[in-house]
Amino acid sequence: MGLGVGLIGSGYMGKCHALAWASVATVFPDVDRPRLVALADATPELAREQADAFGFGRGTGDWRDLISDPAVDVVSIAAPNQFHADMAVAALEAGKHVWCEKPMATSLEDAIRMRDAARRSSKTAILGYNYIQNPMIRHARNLIAEGRIGKVNHIRLEMDEDFMADPSQPFYWKSEKKSGYGVLDDFAVHPLSLLAVLHGRITSVVADMAKPYPERPTSDGARRPVENHDIAQALFRTEFGASGVLMVNRSAWGRKGRIALQIFGSKGSILYDQERMNELQIYSAEDPADLQGYRTILAAPPHVPYRQFIPAPGHGLGFNELKVIECHELLRAISGEHDAYVIDFERGLEIERTVHAAARSAVSGTWVKIEYIDLP
């Protein structure tokens, strides 16, 4: 019998976790079917209703009750970001494995606290960076690691959506200062997670942040100043000597789920766009001269673990299915598999450090170095 699962939060990502827990053993025959023990949400009523809908054994309005349940072995944290730190630390201290949604926390201090709790614990603690789980990203990672595009020397990362693009959209909490820097925390962690698995870490950065709309209307007909930034960009250098650019924009009309990567090396290049998540493009300078061009590779059984979902090529995985893969890697990590492909709290903290360094640079107008002095 599989592990006991507790899920905190049943909104967008909570539902995504629930689907992953329900599907993981059907998709991956190497894992035992998890037991869906308990679901916690803001009120007992909501929790019970969602527990029924998602097939969990019980619902509770108190997440601490869920964490202390001895039948729960692993805790999925899909609650609002400001609660991540307390929940993750409590769960780890209660001896549970933790699967926490990104972003890790709303302050660097909290992220460090989470990392420290993970270090003290013998349990697995990972973050929900599901974009890395796309078979096409893993394929890109392998191709780069095998040297198929040579030494990487230049990287461009873009993440753009348009949910803040309408200037007439009323002011809401995402534009408050206490929500963070704006798009920088909201988005940048995603391309940075991809950079982490495809290449490595950023060591210095110079950034800029912009407000396309300095004010927004309020419900009472007034206008309120926007307190953070919907657009941000940064130049960077990496630990392996590449230069690059990071661009994030949540007011980019027309972009819906774009996470575009351009990775250039000494022997070729790789392109990817999350809006066409079942495709990867590669250019190889080793192709015959008259046949050189970008290949568009469609997701297919050779691209691990696509085959577990669909035996035929080109049929396409969806965004939600990346969470199923992540869940499987979490279970592998819990089982002690050393090659489990996850972003743990240690690596997650490095991503947070990069974001905060970029924010400092945007204020100072100068390059900021990122020291990884606290690495083991």
Place this chain on the structure above:
Amino acid sequence: MGLGVGLIGSGYMGKCHALAWASVATVFPDVDRPRLVALADATPELAREQADAFGFGRGTGDWRDLISDPAVDVVSIAAPNQFHADMAVAALEAGKHVWCEKPMATSLEDAIRMRDAARRSSKTAILGYNYIQNPMIRHARNLIAEGRIGKVNHIRLEMDEDFMADPSQPFYWKSEKKSGYGVLDDFAVHPLSLLAVLHGRITSVVADMAKPYPERPTSDGARRPVENHDIAQALFRTEFGASGVLMVNRSAWGRKGRIALQIFGSKGSILYDQERMNELQIYSAEDPADLQGYRTILAAPPHVPYRQFIPAPGHGLGFNELKVIECHELLRAISGEHDAYVIDFERGLEIERTVHAAARSAVSGTWVKIEYIDLP
């Protein structure tokens, strides 16, 4: 508590059904969580193993045992095609609802037998034409129904894969005469199912079938004549006066899951390709002259029922998730919802008739009319 489910077959499509049954109530809050009662497969051992993996209560080596189980309300048939008719008829006669994978049957007689059993029964009987469940296809259907591209006058349908493209691939059962016409039964039903929901029925057809490789190697080093056709194409006319072309090819190097539609009307056109299943292209002649061009629409919450899976636009559904939508429509049909969006045995038989008419035309070299005389 939800309906009791019996699943026959646990291969590719059986797994796909199992995932759908496990997810449907989590995705769609309007349905009760189904009970996964029993799974049947070729042997009791395999059935028990797969029942465990897929979360079904018990496994059985005898599909008749599953059908007679009073705890089973609905039977998923994902067994080899030649068994569809016997299983579906038996299930209907036992008072179960039936969800049968396509193609409907391996002979027109069997398909008629299934349709007749469905007519005699008061239960729901539908076919697993999951491509129609793509929110982008349903969106196209709505756009066409609303007249956004005017009166449809020309249609091109292509379905191509390359699993038979390698001439050195050994002869196997797919190339035997008893497997059917070849690509015509294998593939044509899919684009025809899309035509059925987007436009209507084919009334006459002239077809051609081709063998790219007349012989294939056998395991003993000899060569064996290929007995059916890997390539087929047909010109057609529809009940609403459109002309069109149907092209199917299972030896088309480079195509992996292509189902390409081009639908032209008096006010615009619509394009779709299953290899980019989260996109739909539309051209509207009503756009301003200097802005006319194909729009690429990304799957998004306005496209029913995308929102149930993901609240953000452009994040993409996968092939397997179409089965979850189909499962939901099945449950709605069982509940008596009159607008359930499914292809029932009645409509499924019409698709089969079209395929067989095309095959006759390929032999005679002349146009063949398709009479729908037996419609109620």
Place this chain on the structure above:
Amino acid sequence: MGLGVGLIGSGYMGKCHALAWASVATVFPDVDRPRLVALADATPELAREQADAFGFGRGTGDWRDLISDPAVDVVSIAAPNQFHADMAVAALEAGKHVWCEKPMATSLEDAIRMRDAARRSSKTAILGYNYIQNPMIRHARNLIAEGRIGKVNHIRLEMDEDFMADPSQPFYWKSEKKSGYGVLDDFAVHPLSLLAVLHGRITSVVADMAKPYPERPTSDGARRPVENHDIAQALFRTEFGASGVLMVNRSAWGRKGRIALQIFGSKGSILYDQERMNELQIYSAEDPADLQGYRTILAAPPHVPYRQFIPAPGHGLGFNELKVIECHELLRAISGEHDAYVIDFERGLEIERTVHAAARSAVSGTWVKIEYIDLP
């Protein structure tokens, strides 16, 4: 000093010829600069005006005067289609080389007459099938000839535009019976010219023609029946055993200059679309399994004769520049180069035969064989 040029017609294609004659020696250093001797058009005034604009020495309202001018060595025929035959025959009989726009003629008899005149003459007589001159098409031709996609077994040809797509567009001469079959003569010769250089000849065909709008408004507020067909499609077999489909539509909303080719072979496939005329896509089954996918090759110096225009790759040729290449090949043919890459009257007649056979098939509803009995 180069050849003396006479140009008949100064409309769309006449201008295109004029640009080609003005540029050919600048682009291609191996040819002498032609002398632009005379231009003929409907009236002496128009002819003189256009001669000035296009840089020709004189203008004349009488094309026979141009043909009899001893300073003219080669005659460009860009007059309306119904005059092609008389002009080409007269020019050949006057001892001139002929460069005649497509389609060859408005009747099969005329086309045969032109071919016969060319046989009797020692001069060069070619047709203006400029799409074959695209370096990407020539590259595709080479790749196919070298066996890079193996033995070709299936071909799909589409040519679509939308200049007749608006049902409210008034009746005009293109819809008259005396203009020919409709889209079949208008368009089909183009993809057939590409088929001729890429693969070979069609040997049998079954076709259908359709009228999306049976009537059109007239200027006096009435409606007039449309006398020919804006949509046509055909199934075919080729002299090398391939099956295929030809589709042409001049009422296809959204298509502007689409000539789409799909060519499947035993080792790969090639795709092309004239709307992206500087790209060619190739899929090779010989690529490593995890890197298989369509390559998008951009026009570049290795693709003859791109380098003559631009030394840098990926900068793109235009439609008009194909005529410059064609002009160069014409000059090479005139110089007696045996590998000149042109469609002469002999080959052009074969294309005409195919079109007429398709039209007969559309009437009879049966397959029609095309005999090439009159070939030398």
Place this chain on the structure above:
Amino acid sequence: MGLGVGLIGSGYMGKCHALAWASVATVFPDVDRPRLVALADATPELAREQADAFGFGRGTGDWRDLISDPAVDVVSIAAPNQFHADMAVAALEAGKHVWCEKPMATSLEDAIRMRDAARRSSKTAILGYNYIQNPMIRHARNLIAEGRIGKVNHIRLEMDEDFMADPSQPFYWKSEKKSGYGVLDDFAVHPLSLLAVLHGRITSVVADMAKPYPERPTSDGARRPVENHDIAQALFRTEFGASGVLMVNRSAWGRKGRIALQIFGSKGSILYDQERMNELQIYSAEDPADLQGYRTILAAPPHVPYRQFIPAPGHGLGFNELKVIECHELLRAISGEHDAYVIDFERGLEIERTVHAAARSAVSGTWVKIEYIDLP
């Protein structure tokens, strides 16, 4: 009779000028046919040979001789960059109009000297920024000016090629310090010219430059340090309050002629890529919610001056044809048309200032402001 033309230089861009001068009057009926008077090149022999090939009246080994020729009214300067300033100043002082290839000069001082000479002269002096002449760019310019995407708030500019991407390519003059900063002068002026016509000027910038290959092999088997930078990127702000990123890379494997623009506004966005120069993409937030998506607009007669080349839409212009359009705008400017669409020496100097400011920023690591104090 048209203006007398003198052409200095007959390499890549010289040929491009020659083609433009030969075609401009054929394409555009509103201009008189220019007289091709003289061509200057490095030696009298080469000059004479090229004059013959390109149809110029005479050749000369001395560019000052060409400039002093009274039959020459306008001088095309397509000589190596280091000669631009001397030639342009001399031509202007000799009372000739000047059409000078980009980049303007190899030092800011020279560029100022050229601008000053133009100010002193009553003649027209423009730069060869032909990418702005693409009808799709002019269309984008109009759409933006009309407010179709609202107020522009964010811009991304990329220009990438791969002619320096191979690390084994021997050291040559492009990598010498005296050639300039590297890719920054080589490429950045192109996207900046597009920015100039589409939006406006950059007012501050922070930049980074990188060497993917610090050394390159030499012909004698040794290795030589690379003295400038093949990769550069910059964050910027514009005079109209937009933020943006400029990225240029001449070692980007797979990119051939990429100049990619992303322009985001408050009501939509526009995308463009020079590798598909006959397409423009626009997203309009004013489209119906269920139809929102990027439109791909194909070059067509409504996009000025496409119609002058080809009366049918979607047939495509080529890179060389942009020079013909530029030539026409030059002739319009010379005729005193106030809406001539060109980049004159005044505007060209601003582009140069931006490049030099970026280079200074890359050294200092800080933001650099660009003052336009010397504007009239």
